[in-house]
Amino acid sequence: MGTYDIAQICREGHVVNTMARDYPESNEAFCAKCGSATVTACDGCQAAIRGHYHVPGVLGGFAFDRPxxxxxxxxxxxxxxxxxxxxxxxxxEADGLSAQERDELKATFPDLVRDTARTQGAALRFRRLAAKGGKGAADALRSVLIEVVAEGAKKALWP
Ligand SMILES: [Zn+2]
Ligand SMILES: [Zn+2]
Structure with missing residues (x-):
């Protein structure tokens, strides 16, 4: 089967090069979109970030999904x-929420960014609290979270 190339991604999440190993000439030390430094490995364990999935005989094919x-x-x-x-x-900063509701809202985030048994329940709580927090807050939360939430949560939150 195929092998993973290495991805180069800026610290804010802009994908710079999904084939940093095979096409290092496209690598950048800093992101052209936001100026952040780029990384190709995990800060913690130094494992390479998985990039484009190469399959022999198949050109292109798989869309890169930022991990x-x-x-x-x-x-x-x-x-x-x-x-x-x-x-x-x-x-x-959500005006419509009490301090306790703000904490409840924040507590849903870890279960939204990964698919767990708790993801759907967290999505329901998030929808209720974000709506109560006000349209401005709900829209702003959507814009920062939509790129990092898990697929299952994304469908439940913003169908
Ligand atoms: Zn960037
Ligand atoms: Zn790691």
């Missing part, structure tokens, strides 16, 4: 951490 977590150690990648921190800041 949220390291497949080798389970640590969140920098863009995941950054999106969750931004979402927590937004939750703290």
């Amino acid at each position: 949220s977590y390291c497949q080798a150690c389970g640590a969140p990648y920098p863009w995941t951490t950054s999106a969750l921190a931004a979402a927590a800041d937004l939750a703290d």
Whole structure:
């Protein structure tokens, strides 16, 4: 079967090169979109970030799906951490929510960014709380979370 190339991604999550191993001439030290440094490995365990999946005899084919977590150690990648921190800041500014509801909203995030048995329940709570928080907060949360939430959560949250 195929092999994974290495992905080069900026710390804010912009994908710079999905074939950093085979086409290193396309690598960049910094992101052209946001100026952040780029990485090709997990900060924690140094495992390479999986890039384009090469299958012999197949050109192109598989769309690259930016990972949220390291497949080798389970640590969140920098863009995941950054999106969750931004979402927590937004939750703290949601006018329509009490302090307890803000905490409940933030507590749903870890179960939204990975598919677990709790993801659907977390999605329901998120929808209820984000709606109560106000349209501005709900829209802002969507924009920072939509790129990092798991597929199952994305369908439940923003069908
Ligand atoms: Zn960037
Ligand atoms: Zn790792």
